[in-house]
Amino acid sequence: MTRESILEAGYLFIMDKKTLIIGLGNPILTDDGVGVKVARELEEQINLEAHPELSITEASAGGLRLMEALLGYERVILIDAFYLDPESTTPGKIHHLSLDDLRSISPTQHSTSAHDTSLVTALDTAEKLGYQIPGEFYIYAVEVENILEFSETPTPAVSKSIPIVVSQILKKFSFTTH
Amino acid sequence: MERITIDPITRLEGHGKIEIFLNEEGNVKNAYLQIPELRGFEQFSIGRPAEEMPRITNRICGVCPEAHHMAATKALDALFDIDPAPVVKKLRELFYSSFYVTDHTVHFYALGGPDFVLGPDSDPAERNILGVIHKVGVDIGIQVIECRKRNHDVIKMLGGRGVHPVAGLPGGWSKSMTKEEREIILDYSQKNIEFALFSLKIFDDIVLANQAYVDLIVSDAFTHNTYYMGTVDDKNLVNFYDGLIRVTGPEGKELVKYPSKDYAQHIAERVEPWSYLKFPYLKDVGWNGFTDGVDSGVYCATPLSRLNAADGMATPKAQEHFERFYETLGSKKVDGRYTPVHHRLATHWARLVELLYAAERMQELANDPEILDPNVRPIVTNTPTEGVGSVEAPRGTLTHHYKTDENGILTDVNLIVGTTNNNAPIAMSIKKAAEGLIKGGVVNEGLLNTIEMAFRNYDPCMSCATHSLPGQMPLEVEIKDSEGNLIDTHRQYID
Numbered sequence: 001m002t003r004e005s006i007l008e009a010g011y012l013f014i015m016d017k018k019t020l021i022i023g024l025g026n027p028i029l030t031d032d033g034v035g036v037k038v039a040r041e042l043e044e045q046i047n048l049e050a051h052p053e054l055s056i057t058e059a060s061a062g063g064l065r066l067m068e069a070l071l072g073y074e075r076v077i078l079i080d081a082f083y084l085d086p087e088s089t090t091p092g093k094i095h096h097l098s099l100d101d102l103r104s105i106s107p108t109q110h111s112t113s114a115h116d117t118s119l120v121t122a123l124d125t126a127e128k129l130g131y132q133i134p135g136e137f138y139i140y141a142v143e144v145e146n147i148l149e150f151s152e153t154p155t156p157a158v159s160k161s162i163p164i165v166v167s168q169i170l171k172k173f174s175f176t177t178h
Numbered sequence: 179m180e181r182i183t184i185d186p187i188t189r190l191e192g193h194g195k196i197e198i199f200l201n202e203e204g205n206v207k208n209a210y211l212q213i214p215e216l217r218g219f220e221q222f223s224i225g226r227p228a229e230e231m232p233r234i235t236n237r238i239c240g241v242c243p244e245a246h247h248m249a250a251t252k253a254l255d256a257l258f259d260i261d262p263a264p265v266v267k268k269l270r271e272l273f274y275s276s277f278y279v280t281d282h283t284v285h286f287y288a289l290g291g292p293d294f295v296l297g298p299d300s301d302p303a304e305r306n307i308l309g310v311i312h313k314v315g316v317d318i319g320i321q322v323i324e325c326r327k328r329n330h331d332v333i334k335m336l337g338g339r340g341v342h343p344v345a346g347l348p349g350g351w352s353k354s355m356t357k358e359e360r361e362i363i364l365d366y367s368q369k370n371i372e373f374a375l376f377s378l379k380i381f382d383d384i385v386l387a388n389q390a391y392v393d394l395i396v397s398d399a400f401t402h403n404t405y406y407m408g409t410v411d412d413k414n415l416v417n418f419y420d421g422l423i424r425v426t427g428p429e430g431k432e433l434v435k436y437p438s439k440d441y442a443q444h445i446a447e448r449v450e451p452w453s454y455l456k457f458p459y460l461k462d463v464g465w466n467g468f469t470d471g472v473d474s475g476v477y478c479a480t481p482l483s484r485l486n487a488a489d490g491m492a493t494p495k496a497q498e499h500f501e502r503f504y505e506t507l508g509s510k511k512v513d514g515r516y517t518p519v520h521h522r523l524a525t526h527w528a529r530l531v532e533l534l535y536a537a538e539r540m541q542e543l544a545n546d547p548e549i550l551d552p553n554v555r556p557i558v559t560n561t562p563t564e565g566v567g568s569v570e571a572p573r574g575t576l577t578h579h580y581k582t583d584e585n586g587i588l589t590d591v592n593l594i595v596g597t598t599n600n601n602a603p604i605a606m607s608i609k610k611a612a613e614g615l616i617k618g619g620v621v622n623e624g625l626l627n628t629i630e631m632a633f634r635n636y637d638p639c640m641s642c643a644t645h646s647l648p649g650q651m652p653l654e655v656e657i658k659d660s661e662g663n664l665i666d667t668h669r670q671y672i673d
Contacts, residue, residue, distance in 0.1 A: 028222065028237050060237050061341050064284060068326065069340075125307050129319040150222035 016053060017136070020073040021169070023058040024066070024080040030151045031091070031144035031158045035079035036060070038140070041166045042175075050176040067122035067133075075136040077169060081158075082141035091145040092157035094165055099123070099137040138172075140165050196629060198612050199452060202660045204619030208452060208468070209609040210601075211633055223591040228257055228562065228582050232346035235578065235593070243342050244277040244333065245571035245596075246578075248419070251346030252567025253578040256439065257586075259560045260349030265551035269336060269351050271419040272363070272543040273343070274569070276332040278418055278536035279325065279370050281572045282481075282529050285637060286377060287322045290526045293631055294385045314380060325373050328366045332540075335359050347555060354552040363544045370537035371495070378499060378530050385527075386506070395523040396507070399614055400632065402606055403428040403470040403520045405460060405477035407599060408484030409570045410435075415492040416484050416535065418570040424487045425460060428472050430517040434462050438568035441577055441594070446475075448602075452662075457602040458594075468606050476606070479574030479599035480636055481528040486518040491531065493538035499531045522607060525635045562586045571596040573637045597638045607632040616657070619665070626655065626668055 023039025026032045036058040043056045059069055070076050082095060103120050123133050142165065145155045153159070170177060201207040223234065232250040236243035248270065255262055262270075285291075288307040296309045311319035330340060336359075337343030338352060345352040355363075385391045394400070410424045411417040424435040425444075436444055447456040448465050459465050459475035466474040477483075491497045504516040507524060511517075519528075543549060561584050568577040574596025581590035597604075611632035615622040657666040 026237050028234065059341055060243075061241070064288065064326065065241075065330075065341060068323070068330065121306065121308070125311070125319065126323070128308060128311060129316055129323060131323070150218040 017074040018072070019051075019054045019075045019077065019173075020070060020134075021054065021056045021077045022066075022069065022079070023056075024060070024078065026060045027058075028150055028152055030146040030149050031154045032081050032147040033060075033152075034081050034142045034144060034154055034158050034162065035140075037154070037162050038079045038165045038169075041162060042169060045166065045170065045177045047176045047178050054175070063119060064122045064125075066119055067126055070123075070134055071126065071131055073134045075138075076134045077138045077140070077173070079140040079142070079165060079169075081144040081147060083144055083147055086145075089143050089145065091143055091155060092161040093143040094161055094168070095139075095141040095143070097139040097141055099139070102139065140169065196608060196655045197452075198609075198616065198655060198657045199662070200616070200619060200657060200659050200665075204617070204659075206609055206613045206616050207660070208450075208605070209612050210452075210455060210605040211608055211638065219593070220591050223588050226588050228254060228565075228580050228586050228588050229348065231578070231580065231588075231591075233342070233344055236342045236344075238593075242277075242281060242571055242573075244274065244337070245569060245576055247337070247343045247346050248274055248569045249567050249571075249576045249578040251348075252420070252569065253565045253580050254346070254348035254567070255565070256567055257562045257565030257580055257582065258348040258558050259562075259565075260556060260558060262349045262351075263551075263553065263556065265354070265548050266349070266351050266554050266556075267420065268543050268546055268549055269355060269554065270346075272540055272549070273333060273336040273345075274419050275536040275540045275543070276329045276336070276363075276366075278572065279374075279533060279540070280329040280333075282533040282536065283322060283325050283373070283377070285572070286526065286529060286533070287318075289637070290529070290634055293634065294391055294526060295380070314384070318380075321373060321376075325370065328369065332363055332366060335362070348558050349556045351554045354554045355550055357550060360544055360550065364541065367537060367541035367544055370540060371534070374530065374534035374537045375495065377533060381527055381530055395521050397521075399610055399628075400522045400607070400635075401520050402478075402522060402603060402610070404474070404603060404606075405433060405463070406483035406486035406518060407477050407479045407575055408487035409568070409575060410488050411492065413492070414489040416488040416490075416532070417492065418532075418536070420569075423568065423575060425462075425477060426487045426518065428470065428518065428520070430486075430512055430515060433460065438577055439566040441566065441568070441579075455601050456598075457605070458599055459602065468602060468609070470606075476602045477599070478603040478636070479596060480525050481532050481572070482519065482522065482525040483574075484570060485528045485531065489515050491535045493535050493542065496531055496535035496538055499534055503527060503531055522632070522635045573597055574599045597636065600636045600638065604633050604636050604638060607635070619659075621657065621666060621668065629655065 021039055021042055023035035025035040027036045039056055039058045048054060059066060126133050142158060142161050144158050196209060196211050198206055199208040232247045235246040235250045238246050287310055292306050292310050295313055333343065334340040338345040405425055405427050407423060407425045409417055409421045411421045422435045422437055425433045427433050434444055444461050445458050446461045447458050449456055460477055463475035468476065485500065491500045504519065507519045507521065509516040509519055562582045564581045566577060566579045568575055576596050577594040579592040580588055582588050608629055611628045612625065615625045615628060655668040656664055659665050
C-alpha cells in the first residue's frame, strides 16, 4: 500500500461521519446572525464534492425546530451568537462549548422562546422518544454586542471574529477547501 | 398606530419581566409584561423593494415565519392591486393550514398543555413536555414529533424551503402542486385529522374529566369579559388565511366587521405613563381603562377570541367540537350564535378545535379539483402605492402595511403583530393573578407559577424559556410601592 492510499483510507475513515454544519441566528439583526454568516462563509470555502458526508445549512430557529434539523446526523457543528450581560461581555470572543456546557448555562442564554423549548430540552425529548440524536456536538459561540437592532452588518468586533471561527472549523475538522 | 412592534425572534436573549405596581394599601394597582423591543425595522426596510418583504419578514420570527411570509405576501397582493387566482388562494391556504397544525400541536403538548396534563400544582420539574410524555406515554411523544415532521415536509414542498418559506409572490405563488405531492398531502392530512381527534380526546380524558381542572378553568381568577377579534369568511366562520376582521362583544353581539385595510379606523393605541408598551383598543368603543365589560375598548386576539368572534367552523368535525366546547362551558344561543366563553384557560381547548379545523381544511383543499392548476404566477402590471395584508397568526391577527413609490421601493412600513393586540388583556390577566396573591404588600407562594399560567394562555411573542428542563422559565417580577420605589423582586432561573 502506498503512503497516499493509507492516508486516503485514514482520511475517509475520519470523514465518514454524517456531519452537519449549522449556523444559527437572524442575519438581519446585526450581531445575532453571526452563526449564519460563518456557515455561509464555510459553504463558499469548503469543497463539498470532497465531502459527501457533509451538509451545511442555516436556521433562524431554536428548540424543537432546531432539534428536528439535527436528527439523522452523527456529528453537529453549531455556530451561534452568545449574548451576555453588557457589563461583562467581550464582543467577538469565541467560546468552544459542548452540549453539557449548554446544560449548565442559565436558560437566558439559550436559544429559547415562549412558543418553544430550549435546545437541550428538545434533544432530551427526542432521546426519550427513541430518536437518534447526534453523538458529537461542537458549539462555536461568539459573544455579541447588538441583537436588538435591524441591520445586515455585524458590529466591528463581531465581524472580525467571523473569519477566525471559519478558520478554526476548517482546521479542526480538516475540511478540504477549493 | 405609529410605532412598530415586531415579534422578537427566538434567538433573543431575554427573560420575561413583569412589573407590578402596588397602591398605598399594598394591593395590586397595575401590572404589565415587558417585552424586549426590536428597533429600526422601518429604517431597515425603507429603500428595499417591497417584493423582498415575504423573504425579509420570514426572518423576524423563528417560530411563525410562515405567518409573516403570508401576511407580507397578502400585503403585496394589495400593493399591486392583484386579486390572486383561486388556485393561488387555495395553495396558500393549504400551506398555511399545515403550518397551523404544527404550531398548535407544539403549543398544546410542549407549552400550554403541560399546565393541564400535569396540573398547575405539579412539580415544575415535571411540568414540561417530558412530563407530558411520562404521563401519557412515549408513543404520544413520537406522534407529536411525527406530526411536526410530516407537516414541515408539506411546508417545504409547498413553500419552497423549510423553516423560512420563499414562495410568496404578488398575486401568486412560486410553485404549483404536482400529483405526487397531492397524494402525500392527502395521506398526511388524514393522519393530521386523526391526531387532532386524539388530542381532543386527551383533553377530555385528562382535563375535562377532572373536576379540579374544570374548576380552575371556570374560576374567576382567569376570567375576563372583553371584546374578541378574529378573521371570518363570508359565512362568519373561522378562517386563518383570509376574510374580514370581526369583533364581537362581551355579550356576544357583533360590534364591527372590516377589511384589514381599514384597521387604523377601528383600532387606536393607548399610552400609559408607567409603561413603554402601547395598548391597542377599539375606537368604536373607546378607552375605559384596564377593565372588562361592554364599555371598555379592550379586546383580545387568541384562539379563544377567534372562536368567540365567529359563528362556527367551516369543516364538519371541527364544527361538532365547536358546539361541544360552547355547550360544555355553559354558553347559550342568543340571536343564533353562542354567547362567548370568557374563561381564558379555555384557550387551550379552543386551540385544539382549531387544530382539527386546520387538519380537515388541508384535506378539503388537497381534494379540490383546482388545486393542481399550474397557473400560479401572474404577471404584475399595476403601479404599486399602498397595501395592507393580514392573516390570523396562531397568536393573533397579524397585519403588514406597506407604502412604496411608483417603482415598488418601500417608503413606509408598519407591522402589527399578534401579541400587540393582547397587550392590555395580558396586563389584566397578570394583574388578576397577582391580586389574588399580593395583599397588604405581602407576596404569597405560587405568585410566579400563577402569573406564568395567566400569560402563557396568550402564547405571547417574547423570548423566554418555558417548560425547559427542569421546568425553568426565567422570570423576573418587580414589585413597586405607590411611589414607584422597588420594594421586592421575585426571580426564578435568572443568574
